[in-house]
Amino acid sequence: MTTARTLVRPAAARSRRRPSRTRRTVKRNLTAYGFLCGALICFAFFSWYPIVREVLLSFQKTNFVGEARWVGFDNFRTVLADPGFTDAWVNTAEFTLLALVVGYVIPFAIAIVLNELKHARAYLRFVVYLPVMLPPAVAVLLFKWFYDPGPGLFNQLLHAAHLPGLSWLDSTSTALISLVIVSTWMNLGSGTLIYLAALQSIPGELYEAAELDGAGLFRRIRHITIPQTRLILLVMLLLQIIATMQVFIEPYLLTGGGPEGSTVTVAYLMYQYAFNFTNFGGGGALGLMLMLVLMVFSAIYLRVSREEAR
Amino acid sequence: MNETRTLVSPHTLGTRRGKAIYWTTLVTIVVVFTFVFVFPLYWMVTGAMKSPDELADVPPGVFPHHFDLSGYREAWRQLDLGLYLRNTLVYAFGAWLFTMGVDVTAAYALSKLRPMFGRAVLGLMLATLMIPPMVILLPAYLTVKDLPLLHVNLLNTPWAIWLPAAANAFNIFLLKRFFDSIPTELLQAAEVDGASPARILWSVVLPVSRPILGVVSIFTIVNVWRDFVWPLLVLPDSQRKTISVAISSLAVQVPQNVLIGSLVIASVPTIVVFFVFQRHIMAGLTAGGLKG
Numbered sequence: 001m002t003t004a005r006t007l008v009r010p011a012a013a014r015s016r017r018r019p020s021r022t023r024r025t026v027k028r029n030l031t032a033y034g035f036l037c038g039a040l041i042c043f044a045f046f047s048w049y050p051i052v053r054e055v056l057l058s059f060q061k062t063n064f065v066g067e068a069r070w071v072g073f074d075n076f077r078t079v080l081a082d083p084g085f086t087d088a089w090v091n092t093a094e095f096t097l098l099a100l101v102v103g104y105v106i107p108f109a110i111a112i113v114l115n116e117l118k119h120a121r122a123y124l125r126f127v128v129y130l131p132v133m134l135p136p137a138v139a140v141l142l143f144k145w146f147y148d149p150g151p152g153l154f155n156q157l158l159h160a161a162h163l164p165g166l167s168w169l170d171s172t173s174t175a176l177i178s179l180v181i182v183s184t185w186m187n188l189g190s191g192t193l194i195y196l197a198a199l200q201s202i203p204g205e206l207y208e209a210a211e212l213d214g215a216g217l218f219r220r221i222r223h224i225t226i227p228q229t230r231l232i233l234l235v236m237l238l239l240q241i242i243a244t245m246q247v248f249i250e251p252y253l254l255t256g257g258g259p260e261g262s263t264v265t266v267a268y269l270m271y272q273y274a275f276n277f278t279n280f281g282g283g284g285a286l287g288l289m290l291m292l293v294l295m296v297f298s299a300i301y302l303r304v305s306r307e308e309a310r
Numbered sequence: 311m312n313e314t315r316t317l318v319s320p321h322t323l324g325t326r327r328g329k330a331i332y333w334t335t336l337v338t339i340v341v342v343f344t345f346v347f348v349f350p351l352y353w354m355v356t357g358a359m360k361s362p363d364e365l366a367d368v369p370p371g372v373f374p375h376h377f378d379l380s381g382y383r384e385a386w387r388q389l390d391l392g393l394y395l396r397n398t399l400v401y402a403f404g405a406w407l408f409t410m411g412v413d414v415t416a417a418y419a420l421s422k423l424r425p426m427f428g429r430a431v432l433g434l435m436l437a438t439l440m441i442p443p444m445v446i447l448l449p450a451y452l453t454v455k456d457l458p459l460l461h462v463n464l465l466n467t468p469w470a471i472w473l474p475a476a477a478n479a480f481n482i483f484l485l486k487r488f489f490d491s492i493p494t495e496l497l498q499a500a501e502v503d504g505a506s507p508a509r510i511l512w513s514v515v516l517p518v519s520r521p522i523l524g525v526v527s528i529f530t531i532v533n534v535w536r537d538f539v540w541p542l543l544v545l546p547d548s549q550r551k552t553i554s555v556a557i558s559s560l561a562v563q564v565p566q567n568v569l570i571g572s573l574v575i576a577s578v579p580t581i582v583v584f585f586v587f588q589r590h591i592m593a594g595l596t597a598g599g600l601k602g
Contacts, residue, residue: 028423028425029425029426031419031423031507032419032420032423032424032425032428033419033425035415035416035418035419035423035507035511036415036416036419036420036425036431038411038412038415038416038476039412039413039415039416039435039476039477039482040416040431042408042412042473042474042476042477043434043435043438043477043479045453045457045458045473045477046450046453046454046473046474046477047435047438047441047446047474047477047479048434048438049449049453049458050446050449050450050453051438051441051446051449053449053452053453054445054446054448054449056449057448057449057452062452112317113335113339114339115316115317116316116317116318116332116335117332117335117336117339119336120336120339120340123340124339124340124343125592126588127343127344127347127348128343128347129584129591129592130347130348130351130581130584131347131350133532133577133580133581133583133584133591134577134580134581135535135536135538135553135554135576135577135580136536136538136554137538137554137555137557137558137576138554138557138573138576138577141557141558141561141569141573142350142354142570142573145357145566145569145570146350146353150366150368151365151366151367151368151370153350153353153370156368156369156370159368159369160369185346185350190595193592193595194595199316200314202316203314204314204315204316205315207315207316207317207319208315208319211319217317217318220317221317225317242442243442245442246442246443246444246445248444248539249538249539252539253558267444267447270444270447270448271447274448274451275543280448280452283448284448284449287444287445287446287447287448287449288445290442290444290445291441291442291445291446294442294445295440295441298439298440298441298442299440302440
């Protein structure tokens with residue numbers, strides 16, 4: 001309609017087109033923000049505001065009766081003076097490292113082997129992902145039963161192999177590794193499948209050429225498989241560090257932080273501060289520290305994944 | 311399937327030694343995987359059929375003495391699992407509805423209506439992916455407890471699950487990326503016919519976006535079902551807990567076989583979903599990108 005008019009009376013049309021285009025832009029923007037408002041409200045309340053509040057929280061004293069009070073760095077001083085503070089970080093670092101040693105290499109190795117197999121592929125892929133589908137609380141409680149030093153499955157298997165049983169969750173020396181085992185068991189499937197997809201995109205000619213050059217199996221893995229999947233390996237490394245450093249459900253359900261605080265992680269200590277000692281400021285301070293540490297890894301992750309997208 | 315060359319050449323596999331190694335590896339892997347990933351589940355399913363005395367047996371029997379489902383029946387009755395399954399279903403389904411309603415419209419607006427500051431809004435949403443959920447657990451809890459400006463307490467209401475679930479930047483990212491790939495001509499044609507943006511979303515965009523909607527739906531529902539820490543905090547009332555939280559809080563009060571029975575019942579829904587949507591889940595895991 002506008003075009004028809006433009007042809008007849010160009011001067012009048014030009015003067016009228018401008019406001020109509022503005023009006024259309026305004027209308028388009030109004031419609032767009034109409035569509036966006038649900039998300040904006042949800043993000044504002046449950047994502048953006050809590051992020052800001054996390055920072056505020058760590059500098060405040062909240063007692064839920066009156067207004068929150070500004071206390072400067074008091075909360076940080078409190079948690080730093082807590083004898084459990086260093087332990088929590090050491091435990092978290094230890095958990096993360098152990099989970100990497102076990103949970104980072106194994107899925108990649110499994111993926112390499114699975115990629116070579118021509119039979120039972122669907123079955124193997126299915127079973128490796130099966131634990132991932134269990135609700136984590138179920139997996140953790142299941143392993144709690146397996147860890148039972150008496151009739152628990154693990155000690156019975158050790159006895160069957162004529163090995164001495166372990167005290168698993170009840171001993172300071174094995175409790176943390178027991179948490180790592182559950183965590184690895186229930187999370188390893190997703191890594192494996194992601195690696196498998198990455199391996200399938202490696203061009204076969206590369207292996208062929210390497211073999212013609214006389215490269216053996218392990219040299220082919222080192223010089224082709226790993227470089228070709230370098231970025232995804234790096235991305236998964238960072239994601240795993242970020243995920244395992246937040247570990248909570250394993251200590252919460254399996255050990256309650258014990259024995260002798262050997263499985264108190266930072267996230268668990270944060271929970272304890274808030275809900276056992278009703279000190280949300282202290283919890284907030286711990287949360288902020290954890291946030292800063294994890295954001296370093298997140299930032300690296302963003303750079304790497306951007307490079308990957310290129 | 312696709313016979314692309316992998317690490318080991320078909321030639322090496324064809325030799326007698328290659329074949330021997332291949333079949334040994336295959337059998338070992340199948341046995342080990344079955345033992346590591348399936349046997350624990352077998353132990354769980356049969357554990358619920360054993361009596362408490364039988365469970366305390368050393369060494370334990372590989373098969374239960376009787377085919378006895380009373381462990382499951384008792385779990386259902388003593389732990390009131392029907393109630394908690396229903397709760398979890400309501401939370402998961404509502405979260406799905408909200409996620410669909412909120413994230414799909416937002417992704418559509420950002421992708422196709424392209425408003426002013428759209429990129430900034432998207433950037434702010436994606437920035438939340440940098441913040442791991444655990445570190446804002448406390449402020450998020452305090453927010454739900456006393457919603458700013460409105461001063462409403464959402465604790466012990468389904469809203470505490472539904473609304474935060476919709477604030478999911480990863481969903482918006484996936485949906486927007488898919489919508490971006492829909493040719494603009496398709497939408498313009500509908501626009502020329504006089505269709506409103508809502509109408510275009512409903513009858514043009516959504517029908518062609520089924521694959522991504524499927525992936526987002528499955529992940530939303532499964533995530534609510536699997537979540538533990540958040541429902542533990544925001545649904546403390548014993549009548550409103552999710553099944554995971556309810557079982558873990560009642561674990562110490564019931565006999566061992568009843569507890570194990572409840573674990574089996576709690577995992578049935580997700581395992582069934584996995585059986586049915588296996589392809590979608592695995593495709594979403596790899597094609598949908600990575601998520602921590």
